Amino acid sequence: MSGTFIGMPKFQTAAKEALGNSQQRRNLQHATGTIRRKRAGVVDELNNWDELRQAGAAIKDNVLSHLDTYLVQLEESLTQAGATVHWAADAEEANRIVTSLVRATGAEEVVKVKSMATQEIGLNEALEVAGINAWETDLAELIVQLGHDKPSHILVPAIHRNRAEIREIFLREMGQVGTPPPTGLTSNPRELAEAARVHLREKFLRAKVAISGANFAIAETGTLVVVESEGNGRMCLTLPETLISVVGIEKVLPTLEDLEVFMQLLPRSSTGERMNPYTSTWTGITPGDGPQDVHVVLLDNGRTDALADQVGRQALRCIRCSACLNVCPVYQRVGGHAYGSVYPGPIGAILNPQLRGTTSDVDQSLPYASSLCGACGDVCPVNIEIPELLVHLRTRVVDEHRGGIPSGEQIAMKGAAWMFSDHRRWEKAQKGAELSGRALGKKDTIGRLPGPLSAWSDARDAPTPPAESFRSWWKREKGDPR
């Protein structure tokens, strides 16, 4: 996946560091609070929201269970409309295809529409190696790119930055790669947006090649759909001569009519608006309008692995709205970087281990990056049962570690099973705990434990054992029940 995240530590380690960043916590608290209120407001306006969510889930389930048929249909429609279709099994192949397409045009730079798929495959880094500059044109992506930073949210990748930080990044970096910001730039969001407008306009007007993703790809007509706000998407999709779109294979919708469901679900769930400012659709090549050289790269990159998991495949319904991030108490406190992927938050915790497998430390730890409170599942516009999938993936991680040298946790669990299976052993253990509780004196929580136990105690504060257990109190007050 994206080179920017290679070698990430496990979630719990990264989270601990992120929790120390109080500025980021304040920024996130403010931003997610704003968006949660807006989303709730516009969702409440519709009296058929649950019916829409069910329809969204049902359409996606239909697509996923006939994905081979729909992809072939999409390929046919696209080809008929004048687009060239490419298939990419993984990130490396997709990057190779895009790089050679850009090279064939002779262009040394491309403008980019915000796209999760191209971030997922680390396309910008691959283009850079090939000597091609990729300019991100979404405001938040621009902030991340200019700040040499990593995205921390699906919709608003610079959500961890506040206006003062954004101003500093613009003043420091913009002039190095193009039109500098005006002198006297303040941190007023309106002025910051204006600086981005001027900076990027020059790039839009001269660009020969654009790269996008797609929110939806309609099999029946070969129509691609991009949903956006700023108009940078329209600029990229309209002005250049060549357009290359990298589309995950799960983005297919059967018919144009299906848009009626998703164009109601997505804007309300993502930015909390009745409708996003701009949606563009294009069907291959339109003579005299827009790019006359149109390519679509259909991307697997782990999606067929997720599809093979009967329980896990519903994660492929995801339409990248990020509502689950905005309601997640864990995401709100640790931010997006700790998840080690362009897909953070609850959806990232179930998507990454399925797309990338569970071999790395970070992917093994992600299913545990949740308190299982269930808020994510409640807001998901396509009814992905995120908490259930987290538990499912925890089981997978545990199963993969069976056999070999048992871990400390496995030994402790074996010991606990032995102790709980006989009431006499349990009472003895409680006696032991009472004694240790008295030994701890007036402290009411256990802090750091020594040695291997620290892995457990570092992540939580446990209450000290009580001076007397309920069972022994009952025996003392009411006599032995037997």
Added chain:
Amino acid sequence: MSTRDDMLTRIAAALEGADRIPPPQREYGATTPLPDIAATFVERVEDYRAVVERVNPEGITAAVAATLTRATRVVVPPGLPREWVAALDGAEVVADDGDLSPDELDHFDAVVTAAAVGIAVTGTIVLDHGPDQGRRALSLVPDVHVCVVRESQLVGDVPESIAPLRHAVDAGRPLTWISGPSATSDIELERVEGVHGPRTLHVLLVSTDHPLPPA
């Protein structure tokens, strides 16, 4: 094996034994009844901080002129009724011949177009880029977009909007859905109007069936 065949084989293998789920039973294109569809449309478009005016058919020319008093160069699609821009005083009006480059378009102050569909509940205007709307770049690069929508083009909500747009998609034309002026929520998730698309959206809603109530 080609990557294409390999991917299709992997998908077939992943789905082996899985239930093939049929498309949902859904009444597509259902209507959303509204007591006053035009009033809802106006209210919702204004909510995005666009300017909306209601005019009679014979009032379009004067309203366009009143809106563009400060424009010096205006571009229009080839199929736009020319009388709509007939009263522009002192402004150069250029009908797009398809050859204007992005740079040349950047030297126009404003564009005037018609529309294909207006969606009341979401306050959305859809362009299907027919002759009175022009190619996409026209309604994108100039900073002011004056868009003329007829009341007869209004539908209640998104489901009703697809049917009137289908013929354009089947003909290979693009669509542009516009809900207010260009905006961003990327700084602290607070909405700011005006980034790359037109920063001013001025909508003229033309009554088609009944006269306007007295002001």
